[in-house]
Amino acid sequence: MNQDIRVRFAPSPTGPLHMGGVRTALYNYLLARKKGGKFILRIEDTDQNRFVPGAEEYILESFRWCGIEFDEGVHVGGPFGPYRQSERKELYKQYADQLIQSGHAYYAFDTADELDELRKHYESEKKTFTYNAESRGQLKNSLVISEDEVKTWLDTGKPYVIRFKMPASEEVNMQDLIRGEVVVNTRALDDKILFKSDGMPTYHLANVVDDHLMEISHVIRGEEWLPSMPLHIMLYRAFGWNEPAFAHLPLLLKPDGKGKLSKRDGDRLGFPVFPLEWTDPQTGETTRGYREDGYFPEAFVNMLALLGWNPGDEREVFEMESMAEAFSLERVGKSGARFDPDKARWFNHQYMVLKANEELTRAFMPVLQQKGLMVDSEYVQQVVGLVKERADFVHELWDQSSFFFVAPDGYDEKAVKKRWKPDSYDQMMELKELLVKTEPFTAGHTEEMVKQWIEEKEYGMGAVMNAFRLLIVGALQGPHLFDIIALIGQEETLMRIQTGLHELGRKE
RNA sequence: GGUCGGUUCGUCUAGUCAGGUCAGGACGCCAGGUUUUCAUCCUGGUAACACGGGUUCGAAUCCCGUACCGACUACCA
Structure with missing residues (x-):
């Protein structure tokens, strides 16, 4: 059984892609790369009401930025297309029909309003309404209505949905690559709608049908899908299809408090939750992104990968290639991972130095x-x-380097107080004379000359150098001073000393 | 409420499957060092097995229970 690895990421284009979604895609991608399999992007746009213009482009652009590439998908094509569910619309009905034929599904004519009403009624009695084996006998569906009437309703175009006929009580044993064995009794499940009255399948049907048709070997998705795994398994069995392997990833949690990471947390704590900046086409509201905040894609991806997965050794800084090399689902944790903005910053610093x-x-x-x-x-x-x-x-970078490009336009008050001493003026005057005749004006040579001069005159190293730095930089900061003057050059150095002497004057 | 899942330093985690190093690393924080300054960097420190039982010579690790947290519970995905 040396089955080819085929994995997919299947977002719905309802808005910007959450960083948790990026991580899910990343793990799929990493597994495919590791095993030499295929990675597929499928757009799940079966809900026409929630379509958001620009969302699909945003998703594509996000992955492009992250360096996550697809082998098949809406944008690159492939042998299992189309990869947009709205374009596969015609496909699904026959599968729903097949299930009705085989007795695994049925027509239901209850309207959304009627069901809402029913739910409210149950709620008022502190009960929960569930469309299941217990209640379906009292509702408007092809299980209770005569065959003729069903046919008439269907013929006259009465709106209907197709529901899965969930067994009354049956243990479903499932295997999850991350969680091990999971057992659920179907009595806790309901008769989920597979096919909506608008002629589109729901997620559950489309997902299973497409994963089968696209020969997906591993379904790797977020933990929020764990509760619907039994339904999906039941669907595969009802169709008589082989099930893919399942892996439900732990959630990404907010840095403080409880619950999964949401856009609000980012706004509240000051970090992005989306890879790219996003402007809501409806409200015009703009939400920040990692790219615009200045993160390197490598750092963002690296940080994300380590949230819930680790290589088993002590490596932390990974390029995509070595990450794929080291990746395995076995090393993905079970528990939710709290996002830490500080660590994200640290990762970016690592790449800053590496670049x-x-x-x-x-x-x-x-x-x-x-x-x-x-x-x-x-x-x-x-x-x-x-x-x-x-x-x-x-x-x-600018804050750390502005003095390489422009002369100081003022002198840090505290620094002046601390380092501009009565001797400083004369010492800097002398230093200027020394530097005028220093040739070549390299970091090494100037350093040698200046240090020699300080020693000869028995001036304090700290006193001289800090005063010098103050004149060149305007503050007590920055890299090695001789590196700075060598770069800005002799002329500029002398000018800054001259200006500083004039500005600061002789301190009494 | 019901179903399912989870629980090792403040955070990410190693160690759990094959019980036996003062429970290891990283971020953060604190201290020291290097440096002409600041930062980087280096060194050190801080700090955890949710709780209660059991099995065992020995439990973070195996079993049971409890607590807490989370996800899901739409003609949304």
């Missing part, structure tokens, strides 16, 4: 241009190399 200066420069150039700075990218690369390990995001 080539060229790549960071490409990302940083637009920031510089926006500030009206025309700088050589060779120069920026050197700057980035010096400061990247001090930042978590590209947009933090």
Whole structure:
């Protein structure tokens, strides 16, 4: 039984893709990559009322950004298409009919309003209405109505749905790759609608039919689907089809409190919940995304992968390739994983340090241009190399490096108080004289010269260097000072000293 | 309410299937070190087996119960 691995991610285009959904897709993708299988994107748009324009494009763009690629799907095609359920509409009816034929399903003519009414009535008596073996005998369906009348109603176009005839009491034994054996008695289940009165299948039918037709080997999805696994299993059995393997992933939980991670948590705690920025076409409301917040896709994906899965060793920073290599469903945890924004930031920092200066420069150039700075990218690369390990995001680079591009427009008050001493003025004056004649103006050489001079004059290293830094940077921060002056150059260095001398003056 | 699932440091987790290292790593936090500054970095520290029974020489690990948490319970997916 060396069956080919075929997995799918099947979102419904009802809005932006939640990061939990991205993780689900990622695990599917990783398994496919690991096993040399196929990864399929299927759009589950059987609910016409919930269709949101732009959502499908958003989903595609999200995966493109994340570096998650599909072998088959709406956008790339494939031998099992179409991959959009609305385009497969004609397919489903025959399968629903097949189930009616075999006695596993039946027509039901109760209207949504009637059922609502019934539910309310039950609720008022503190009971729960369930459309099941117990109640179906009292309702309007082909199990109680005469065959002739059913035929007449059908012929006259009376709205109907097709429901699954759930056995009254039967143990369903199921195997979940993550949770092991799960047993449910059908008495706790209801006669789920398989085919809606609008002519579309529900998720349950479409999902099972498509997974079968597309020869899906593993259904890997969120834990919220666990309760409907028995129905799906029953469906496979009713059709007489082989069941795929199932794996229900643990939920992504909010950083604080309880419950699954929601958009509101992100708004409340200040982090994105979606991969990309999303603007609601209805309200115009915009929701932030990881991409726009400055996360590297590699970091986002890496962080997500480790939420619920680990390689079994102590590696944490993974590129997609090695992640796929190390991935296995056996190492996916059972319990919900709380999202930690701090750790997400840490992951981004790891990639910041890892990234080539060229790549960071490409990302940083637009920031510089926006500030009206025309700088050589060779120069920026050197700057980035010096400061990247001090930042978590590209947009933090400016704060760490502004003094490489513009002279200080003021001097940090506290720093002045602490480091601009009565001796400083004369010492800096001397330093300027020294630097005028220092040649070549490299980091190594200037450092050598300055340190030698400090020693000869028996000035305090700390006193001189801090005052010097203050004049060059405007504050007591930044990388190695001799690296800074070497980059900005001799002329600029001398100018900044001159300006600083003038601005700060001699302290009495 | 019912059904199903889950429970190791504050957080992500290793260890559980094949009982036996002071329960390991990472994030965060704290302290120290390196440094001309800040940051990075390095070193160290902090801190957990939900609870109660049982089986056993020995239980985070096996069994039972309890508690707590969550998901689901639509002509939504």
